[in-house]
Amino acid sequence: MRIPLVLTLYLLLSIFPLFADTEDETGPRYTISGYIKDASTGEELIGAAIMVQELNRGTVTNVYGFYSLSLPPGFYHLRISYVGYEMYEMAVNLNENLTQNIELKEDIQELEEVTIHAEGKQAHIRKAEMSVNKLPIKSIRRIPTLMGEVDVIKAIQLLPGVQASSEGASGFSVRGGNPDQNLILLDEATVYNASHLMGFFSVFNNDAIKDVKLYKGDIPADYGGRLSSLLDVRMKEGNLKKFSGSGGIGTVSSRLTLEGPIIKDKTSFLVAGRRTYADIFLLFAKDPDIRDNTLYFYDLNLKLNHIFNDKNRLFLSGYLGRDVYANPFAKMAFGNQTYSLRWNHLFSTRIFSNFSVIHSRYDYELGTPEGDANAFRWRSKMKDYSVKADLNFFITPEHTLKFGLISTFHDFEPGNAMGLGEQSLFTEFILPSNYAVENGVYVSAEQSFGERWNLRYGLRLSMFHNVGPGTIYNYDDDYIAIDSTVYGKADFYNTFVGLEPRAAVSFMINDVSSIKSSYSRTRQYVHLAQNSTAGTPLDVWFPSTPNVNPQISDQVALGYFRNLFNNRLEVSVETYYKKMSNAIDFKDHANLLLNRYMEGELRMGEATSYGLEILLRKNDGKLNGWISYTYSKTTREVAEINNGNPYAAPYDRPHDIAIVGNYEISRRIWVSANWVYSTGLPVTFPTGRFEYMGNIAPVYSNRNAYRMPDYHRLDLSVSFGSKPKPDRKWHWDLNFSVYNAYGRKNAWAINFVQDENDPNITYAEMTYLFPIIPALTWNFRF
Amino acid sequence: MKILKTVVIITALSASLWNCTERIELELDSTYVRMVVEGSVTTDTMAHWVRLSVTSDYFYNQSAPAVTGAEVLIDDGDKIHVLMESDTLPGWYLTSPDYHGVPGRTYTLNIRNVDINQDGAMEEYNATSRMNPVNPIDSIQLEYFNTFFTGYQVRVWAWDSPDPDWYVFKVWKNAVLITDTLYELIVQDDQFFNGNYTYGIPSQFLSDDKPEEVVNVGDTITFEINGITEDYYNYIIEAQSQVFPQTPLFSGPPANIRSNIDNDAIGFFAAYSVNYSSTIATEDIVGGGKQ
Structure with missing residues (x-):
């Protein structure tokens, strides 16, 4: 090469x-x-x-x-x-x-x-970095939320260009992309499924989080592997000065975080836990069948941090989370685990380096108790093992350089199901595991020229290898598996190589305004087999193979950035155009679970997205918050879907508005509100009907020819805190929030139902999830 | 797939903590009219029927318009049988009452002398279906069930054949078919238990919530198993998924249901083998023996 x-x-x-x-x-x-x-x-x-x-x-x-x-x-x-x-x-x-x-x-x-x-x-005006949003954890905490659970992902869904995949979901779509096109990193480790409880809560416990940054287009060359965005979440290191803690008791969960020095200013630890107690409420249910259910999730964040000297430090991070639902007949559990060990080393005062060893995994299992003919257990998991090296070179204030590499071994176990006990009907059914190695090498630089020009450019070389043992099914033109090829152990039987150039330039018009432009190419080699909009925990990630080309995205963006009123108000206007090739969709009635021939269910084509994003933001002062407006359009074109005609992508919402505000009435009382509005999601409705075996069945319109009703919602919260005193050790606040304050019935699903009394009559029925939901949370820290 | 249904039940349960439904008004477009075929040939000796109708607007709210005056033929590879239009049920075409199918044969339906698109020219429609065999059932048992719903599950003992099989399960009470809608059919392929013994797996259900399904002492409950083709199996799976409520959690995008009839028609013509097994509801079974 x-x-x-x-x-x-x-x-x-x-x-x-x-x-x-x-x-x-x-x-x-x-x-x-x-x-x-x-x-x-x-x-x-x-x-x-x-x-x-x-x-x-x-x-x-x-x-x-x-x-x-x-x-x-x-x-x-x-x-x-x-x-x-x-x-x-x-x-x-x-x-x-x-x-x-x-x-x-x-x-x-x-x-x-x-x-x-x-x-x-002004740093963000000057920097050749665009399509990036950083949210201070402090302002995330003040956003009113569902059931009072502070949630990083729900907060970023309020930013321009970012939309929730469905009401209350932790999945999000960035600039028209799919939720699986977001790289979510927690202390450098990939989080494959960031949701709890059907997505209503995310895996991030805000007490353990220090910093959140979302890259929507101009993803730095240091990162790769996903098409649409990078959500970089960093955990706190743990207090190096004194033992401290924080926590809360909420309507659905309780949290406790403890942190402190093991050796002052040298070694610190952090332990953060959260558990829901929805199942405790189930005990009060009228229906005894519901009383016997188990329904909870928990999170555990662990961190250990040691400073050897000015030149060497070590970080050990861990995250474990799990959801469990069970009733007397069936059980389902799923969760993520991530671990990363990082070593920061200064080769000199101008060369900073970080070396990481990372492991992440996601797994789920479901089954029924042993002893009956239909007793079974079904498991699926995926595991990543990575090593990573990053070097930062501070050449001059005008010129910095980054260089690094990452290598990841992917182990996919898409599913195995088996009967339990001698009386079980089911045979063992194992989908073959897949293995792959994903490598990336990058170099990038930031340079300033004169007073006005700043440039950031980089190149990432990504390589993806399918590694044996593996079985690849070969498909004919109708996507029917005709035969298979079996590869032996350690056989690198298929390779994709691609360059991913990234570049951005900014021009300072004056001290408070600039124009920026960027181009980036991203490639994605692992994909999620999911064709429902909200997503389930039953994720099957699958690698690119000889049957599945990598997804490729090219994006250009142009933006104007300006600070107003003595830098109190930030304004940005960005436009982007994005083209994605080998974009993955699925055939009609696709069967994506426990399917040996899942690759035969894929249909690939092109997706295009363009948009305008406006953000007005005030970060501090008594009144702070932001207003965001997005206009965007995303379409797909796949030969075998919708007769080859373009159709609105599943997350296409042309108009999207979010207003987020926080006002401090006094040092002890503050109120927050957010209002969101967006065009309804595209949807396919029937245009005709026919009778078959006593039921009325639909004849459909073209794909996504209709829209759900527009979505809008207001959330409010008021907090009352302890009196601020300089010597106070124990701080608390009580937060009362209302989700969906004016009780908008936002359609989550629209179904067409046959009347029970007259089977000839059909009507449309919408399902909405959340009425007005109040919640009370008490938070403390010491 | 039964496994998935279990999952849907659990998760639907957790989601049902919140969700509410409400009737809404929607404006829907119209589409052009298509021929709809529903019909079957089975191993039972009886008058088999084919029903012809057409599609309508979605909120048409009347019985589907019948297609009358058609010429309907079934070719079983040996002989061509002409179906006669019913005097009482417009759009229904019947074989002679002594007709039955033979497993292993391929059946071809031919429909002529109709002008669905009303262009003045007559159209012709064809469909074929092979008749797959089905294994006999050793026995069934009725078991009272009182969690999530109240009723009975029908447990079945039988061998699955070593060949790939696709099944439909139905249930009768005192010679009346209970599972008479698409909703109530249970379909199953044998990819997870090919060639195994079923050990009394629950295969159909009767719910006390429906008056026609309430079981009394002395009732004869008959379980019916059909050996169908893979294509018909997929047809039912697709049709059920579009007729059952869909949610953003589990459902893919809505999509038209397949058909095995040519010329842009809708519906299915199926050939399948049938076996039965019966049991009588006794005192120790009805209401779990507590009545």
């Missing part, structure tokens, strides 16, 4: 001088570097801005809170700022390499709106 060779050469040439650590073509330079942290907890701050006043140049901390600035020798004033924190100013005489860790204090003056830390707020 020629390209990797060129890449390697380029890297060596640009990196080599950094090891020398002193001089480059512009003369001698010294480096000031370190971590920026929260003063009270020692948590690293991601994306904090460091500005060199004299040069009007700066940088921001990376995802590990690390910064590095290499400057010519001299006397500088640095300003360090981070939204929600007091600005920190310092002077340095840079005549040697300096390590400077900085701790920022949380801004308790925030209410008065006096501190304007422009630099931090």
Whole structure:
């Protein structure tokens, strides 16, 4: 391969001088570097801005809170700022390499709106990074939610370009993509199914989360494997200063998080747990059959963090979650587990590196108790094992470089079902496992040219290999399996290779406004066999194979970014156009579970999406929140579906509005509201009917020729907190929320029903899920 | 597939903690009129019938318009049988009462002398179906059931043949067919138990909620098993999935139901073998023996 060779050469040439650590073509330079942290907890701050006043140049901390600035020798004033924190100013005489860790204090003056830390707020104007939304966990906590459960995923669904896959669902569609096209990472480990309880709650316990960032198009070259988006969720490291805790007692669940130092300022831990108690309410059910049911989920987040010295730190993260439903006749359980071990190492003050070992898995099982003729157990799971290396090179404030690689081994066990006990009718039925290796190598750079131009460009090379043992069925033109090919152990029997260029440029019009543009290509090699809109826990992920080409997306975007009113208000307007090839859909009446010939159910074609996204956002002050509006259109065209004519994609919602507001009446009382509106999802309705065996059956319109009624909903909440005092150790707040405050009956499903009394009469009936749902939650922290 | 049905029951239960339904008004478009065929040939000796009707607007709200005056023939490979239109039921065409099918034969339905699209030219429709055999049933038992619904399940003891099989299960009470709608049929393929003994697997149900299904002491309950083709099996699966309520959790996009009739017609002409097994409801069975 020629390209990797060129890449390697380029890297060596640009990196080599950094090891020398002193001089480059512009003369001698010294480096000031370190971590920026929260003063009270020692948590690293991601994306904090460091500005060199004299040069009007700066940088921001990376995802590990690390910064590095290499400057010519001299006397500088640095300003360090981070939204929600007091600005920190310092002077340095840079005549040697300096390590400077900085701790920022949380801004308790925030209410008065006096501190304007422009630099931090202008960083997003300057940066050649677009189609990205970052949500502070603090503002996520104030959004009213279903049953009072604070939820990261429900919060990002309120951003422009992001839509819930269905009412109350944790699945989301980004810029017209499918929910399986989102890469969801928790401390670098993939979360394959982010939902609990049929999707009404997500797997993220907000008490354990530090930072959430969503990339909707301009995904950095460091990441790959999904077409539409990257949701990067980072867990807290655990308080390095003192033992502390937080938690809550809610309507459906309770939470408790404990964290603290094992060795002060060196080693910390975090343990966070959450469990629902819906099954406790079942005990009060009138119907004794419901009383015997089990219905719960739990989450457990674990973290251990050790600082060896300024150059080495280690993070161990774990997540375990599981849902269990059971009644006397059947049981279903599913859950995710993710583990990651990461080592941060500084090769020099200008070279930051991270090495990770990652494991994630998702599995489900269902079955009936042993002893009857229909007793069975059905299991399915998938497992990933990854190693990853990332290097950041801080060459100058104008030029940084990233380089890295990742290798993942995928193990798919799509399903095995077997009878239980001697009296069971069922034979063992095992779908063959699939194995694959997915590799990615990337290099990317950020460069500024003059005062106005910033450029970010990168290239990712992705490789996907199907590895034996494996069985591949061969299909004829009608998608009927004709024979199969069996591959032996360790046989790399099929390979896909592809380049994924990513580039973005920004042009500063003035201090407060810029124009940005980006292009990105993404490739996806693992896919989800799911053709219902809301999704079930019965996920079957399957790899690209000789029968399934990788999905490829090309996206261009253009945007205008502006800060108004002395940087208090952020405005962005973005347009995008996205074309996806080998987009996966399924044949009519597809059978995707426990099907040996599942690949024969796939139909692939093209999908196109374009849109306009407007976001007005105010991050602090007494009144904060955002207004987002999206206009978009997504269509698919697949030869065998809808007679080859284009049809609206399942998540096409042309108009989408979200208004999210939070107002602090006083330091102790705050109110929040959000209102959402979106065009109804496309749907196929009958245009005719016929009689068969006493029932009336439908004759359908073209695919997705109709729309569900428009969706809208208002949620409200009011919180009352403990009196803020500087020496107070124990803080609490009581939150009362109402989901769907004006009781809109939003259609979740529309069915056509035959009248019980007169079988000749049919009528349409809608199902809606949530009436007005109040909830009470009590939160505390110490 | 039974396994999936279990899952749907559990999850529907958890979702039912919340959901509510309401009748709504919708405007639906019209589509062109198509021929609809429903008919079968079985191993039973009787007058077999084929019903011809046409499609209508979705909210037509009357019985489907009948197709009368058609010429309807069934070719069993040996002989061509002409079906006579019923005097009392318009659109129903009957064989002679002494007719029965033979497993292994292929049956071809031929319909002529109809002009569904009203273009003045007569159209012709054809369908074929092979008659698959079906194994006999050793015995059945009735068992009282009182969780989630109240009624009886019919447990069945029989051998599944070593060949691939597709089944329809029906139930009769005192010589009246209870499972007389598409809704109530239970269909099953044998991919998870090919060649096995069934050990009394529950295969049909009678619900106390429906007056015609209430079982009294002395009632004769008959279980009927049909050996059908894979194509007819898929037809029923598809038709049931479009007639049953659909949810965003489990249902794929709505899609038209297959047909084995040519020329853009709708419906199915099926040939299948039939076996029966009966039991009498005794005192210790009815109401779980508590009555």
